[in-house]
Amino acid sequence: MMFWFDHDVSGWGWFAMSAGMILFWALIITVAVLLFRALERPHEHTRTPTGPAPEQLLAERFARGEIDEEEYRRHLSVLRGAGPGTHP
Template sequence: MMYWDGNMGVWGYILMGLGFVLFWAAVITAIILFARSMGAGNQRDGGGPGAGAAENLLAERFARGEIDESEYTARLNVLRQGRRT
């Protein structure tokens, strides 16, 4: 009958260390991918990051009375046309 003395040998330690590194790399990668998918930068409207920021800024200027309605609609149309091209 064979008895195991608890010594894994050099290859056992190398494989254990490699498995340890791969396990934690997979955990960290999963956390990063999850955080990126839940982030505010995940906008799929085709305008890229901050596409709605220009429209929001324009709406704020209109609300403060800095621009009139005709200028607001003209600039809004320009912004929306630029997003389609």
């Protein structure tokens, strides 16, 4: 019968259990929120450019008559990396 005596949880034990349970659930909720935010955020390496390509913009300027053929070819060679003196 001695087994049933002196096994009660003291006031500090209840406090420690309550604080531990609150910290446990706070940790679980924080991890869930951070995981949700990470999954909802678009990845930076998968983004595509939203505007037209530089060569397309150059072609549109040439088509509108804003630049002449020589300037178009010069800019196009610079964009393609051939250098300003080389024509494609």
